[in-house]
Amino acid sequence: ATPTAVMVATGKGATQGVLIKGGNALEKAHKVNTIVFDKTGTLTVGKPEVVSDVLFSEIEMDEFCNIAIAVEANSEHPIAKAVVEHAKNKITNREPQTGTGSVVKDFTVHPGAGVGCTVGDKTVLVGNKKLMRLSNVAVDVKVENYFLENEKLARTCVLVAVDGKVAGGFAVTDPVKPEAAQVVGYLRSMNINSIMVTGDNWSTATAIAKEVGIEHVFAEIDPLGKADRIKDLQARGKIVAMVGDGINDSPALVAANVGMAIGAGTDVAIEAADIVLIKSNLEDVITAIDLSRKTISRIH
Ligand code: ADP
Ligand code: MG
DSSP states (O other): OOHHHHHHHHHHHHHTTEEEOHHHHHHHHTTOOEEEEEIIIIIBOSOOEEEEEEEOSSOOHHHHHHHHHHHHTTOOSHHHHHHHHHHHHHOSOOSOOTTTOSOEEEEEEETTTEEEEEETTEEEEEEOHHHHHHTTOOOOHHHHHHHHHHHTTTOEEEEEEETTEEEEEEEEEOOBOTTHHHHHHHHHHTTOEEEEEOSSOHHHHHHHHHHHTOOEEEOSOOHHHHHHHHHHHHHTTOOEEEEEOSTTTHHHHHHSSEEEEESSOOHHHHHHOSEEETTOOTHHHHHHHHHHHHHHHHHO
16 A cells, blocks of 8 residues: 555544554455454453352351452452452451451462462462362362353353362353444454454353354463464464454464454553554454455555
């Protein structure tokens, strides 16, 4: 495209909240035939809410909630924010709990799995089954059933393990964006195949994919794995756009032919992306590709 055409297109994009970083990004976007969508915060609203809690051990609910808050307050994951909010409302006695303390040490992020730290004298893990498996925490039948019940309802379960034992958990819902299904359908009419990639578990991921009409799912994928899936698709001749909110998907945004960061996003995401969709609305994926197709076809 000529410099003028690029300027016109990027200018037009900017007025609609679609920030295209130069001619190269615009050029690449018109060839895209596959779009990989991150789930959390991209296809879903990204404001998960806890809908239930459960205890699996002798622990008091207040202590359980205090522990969960102490850990999750350190995490930027949207699930962590949901857990903190729910646990705060759940606590009946707001006095500090004995034994728990509030001193949090050695906070660690396990990408695609959860977080861990010590709270007072206790070792605590908060995350999914994979985190429990990696840390040799047993998941028994009761816990498995909690997962089964919730995952078929497209909910994600979060477990809290204290000193190597599952103490309890939370079930989280994160509704799909209202425009998601229509956008996937419209992309199909543009001959663009939509794929979902997520760190979340297979059953929750499949339930969400069904809601938005996506047939191809990669679940239980860590951030580097997301980039690998993109590279696999490219090796099979696909021209791939990755759409993500940046939480855990910056490597994939970089690996894609066109990286699209959605929403206010994180600084890393905005840096990693070729196109930034500032309104968080999935329709802008279409706007970006349309703009690119129109600009490029006008030239050739
Ligand atoms: P997604 O690809 O859906 O954005 P992530 O890779 O960010 O998912 O996270 C994958 C999974 O890891 C989550 O679905 C959740 O089960 C678990 N997880 C990650 N961080 C946390 C956290 N801070 N608290 C609880 N669970 C977490
Ligand atoms: Mg995400």
